[in-house]
Amino acid sequence: MQTDAILHLNLNRRGGLSRRNFLQSAALGIGGSSLLSQFRLHAEDLKKEGRSCILLWLAGAPSQMETWDPKPGTPNGGETKKIQTQSPGVEIAHYWPKIAAAMNEIAVIRAMTGKEAAHERGTYHLHTGHRMLGIEKFPHFGSVVARELGDPQSDIPNFVSIGQTLSSGFLGVQVAPFIIDRPGLLPDNVVNSTSNLRQRRRLALLSQQESEFAKAGATELVKEQSELYQKANLMMTSPRLKAFQFDDEPAVMQEAYGKSQTGQGLLVARRLVEAEVPFVEVRSTGWDMHSSVFSSMARRAPEVDQGLSQLLLDLKQRGLLEKTLVLCMGEFGRTPKINARGPAPGRDHWVRNFNLLMAGAGIKGGQVIGKTDENGQEIIEDPVQVDDLFQSMCKAMHMDADMELHTPVGRPVRLVDGGAVIKGLFG
């Protein structure tokens, strides 16, 4: 194995980094408390279940009234009409005919209520479950999933994001998102043209070079870098790399997801989930519609409509949907009242009520949870807090929402601070 060379780190007492230590810390992610060992046993069981999560992030915060909570015929409704879906009684905005046809798989949460009406802060809240207060950098939910459900020795990253996203925060590089920009192609620089033998020799020399630098006082940096090189090396020869690449994907399937960045990203997501990657994020941008909300929505919606509906269908047909949580959301909602901006009116930031979609992983489809009033101003039934959402995400992933994470200084923090699983979400 090529990576043996890089693993072969034998430092003296002063360096404090032996091969055994290295493997242990790599396996555990963080240093060992007694709780952790029990935890690990539990985690092994979890990994066998093969649960995954795909997050489709609509960056910029899509309007709830132009997505899953239309209010036609009211002062705030605007030009948006509503359409009937596959599930009787569930009506959504007319920009989304294909989602409407897949509604049996989807639970619509119409009564989300948040606290952060700025993009950066909302993004943080909805990705980590924590608000941006103080200096603690909470991990992306994907990093927590990668740590809990991923294989630490995996030959491809346990968390892939198609498009930039948040970091693993205090959980570190082991579970950091691996980011790609162009779906359907191999990640940059994974191909090495050097012969195996030569590469092995190079790595062996490198590891000796590294151990000397570690001894000179850079233990932590060398340790991190060795982990990264180990992962990079595993990845370069991984048979699962082909999950990133469409060479063996029928053209019909590529068409079915739509040729857009989002559609192709979702196809990569399905392929990665098939390859047992536990968390994939797909970023779709352009949802910050302060002006021209109706025309922009008509332009942006089809890509997501096609890609997401096809993803659900595809996952279902492959028997993956029952183990895969699919989430589609943005950072908050938009003002029910239409503004007076030029060239055409739009909607501004609004966090008091917004909506999102959840599917798969035991979630009961074809239902709507929560209700807003006629004008879309207030929640009148079953409000859902971000904590409740994270409780539900954890339940779908069979993860313990009360688990403690440890910051680098050892301060324990709970994965989710409070809340309860959304009532009626699971069948």
Next chain:
Amino acid sequence: MLKRRSSSQWIILAALICLIISVPSSAAPKKRAAPKTPPLNLPPLKTQEQKMQLLGYIRQTMPTRRIAQRINFSSADLDQALEQELGPAAQTLAQTIDDETFIRRVSLDLTGQLPAPEKIEDFIKDQSRGKRSDLIDELLESPAYGRKWARYWTSVIFYESEANRRRVDPQALEDWLAEQFNKGAPWDYITVMLISATPERNKAVRNDYGQDFGPNNFVLACENKSTELASQTARIFMGISIKCAECHDHPFDNWKREQFHELAAFFHPYTYKMPDQTDPKIQTVVQPRFLLGEKPHEKMKADARRVSIAAYLAYNPKNYWFARAYVNRIWSELIGDGFYDVDSLGPDSEVIHKPVVNRIAANFRYKDFDPKWVFRLIMNSKVYQREMRTSNSAAELFTAVRPSRLRPDVIANSVENLIGEDQSIRKEIMQAFDMNPSLPQDALEGSIQQALLLMNNQELQTRLSQSELKQQLIKISSDTELVDSLYLNVLARHATPSERERNLSYLRDSEKREEAVDDLLWVLLNSTEFRTKR
């Protein structure tokens, strides 16, 4: 300095001095009906020159100027002050670095570039006593110094900016800053230029928002939004985090939500309204007020108000945060750890070894905010010249220098040092090694992409294999000399005996010498040391 002063200028001067010096006094026992404020007859403050002239007057009245001549704070004083603060931890001070580690460290820090092999040899041979100090002076005078720090500050200003790219010009800002740093412009002057800028849109020209003029770009990076300007001014120039106070009282600090909005009002061209915490539809008018309570003249126009914020920021002697924020940033960059996280200071009690940083900051003010003075002070100290070591406990901080990740532009320079200029590789490195310049070193992480880029990038490998450096290396007939030259060129130091031995046996065991040289280059390029300041 102006020779003649017209009477109207004196009036301005007097008015502004009153603004600066008067810290809100407790109100008179009985409130009388407030007399109508007379209008303030300031001349137009449209151009930067006019603004700077006004600020120049204010600067001259700084009380600190008078005592400055009598004050001295040397690198030795700094070492003494710190060792006193460190207490028992001073027993574990790391050794002083050798000459070749020093020249690499100081070159990377001041210029972002590795020293050339001849320069290293000359420096080692040099027998003069003050050679380290002389080298610092020499590098501070090189154009690369201004460029390196201009890049740093441009990145600080733009890293989290969400401004539309067509409306900003980070390059213009970088060029302007480089010029300022190189000519030794004082930090207060630079800051004041940035904060008081009032970029105007030229509607006749497409996408012209005044971004061509470098100093306009701080305001443009904040999209000219009052709230953003308030939080970024506090973050970058005072090192305090008041952003959360936009929505609610700071959870563990003194900054109140109202204070945040009072600061934002300062930047607002008209009447500023603070949205209600629970119902944003309800809005209340808020009067501008600086963080320490300073109020601008009621009748001040928006332009003059910006000048006055800049004055309150830089010249109110009670605002020690201003000088300290600069000192802490430079210290963090040079030592690898700060007295506090550079832009997220909560309550002042989070500052470690506060007396030390406050003393440096106070002296920075006495030295007329001369940026080069701070570099000289720190770099000539023993603190800076210690070997690296990672310390994760607060007690051990500053007993050694933290091995720090080099910034993306510095890594790109080091790579170009090996392969020659290459725009596409530079761009890839800038992307893969991208990092937030305001995050502390211990929060930074490497990535798999970085490893893959340096290991496998085809163009990089080809260029490395065809590089002038490699051609030179293979021409050296003695393997020992080859290895020495390799280490000097790539890592800017001599190989240690064990490294030399290892590399020599690698060369011996390889069938093709040329391929082996490629391998050795590859190994050093991929070493942690290559991307680290040791």
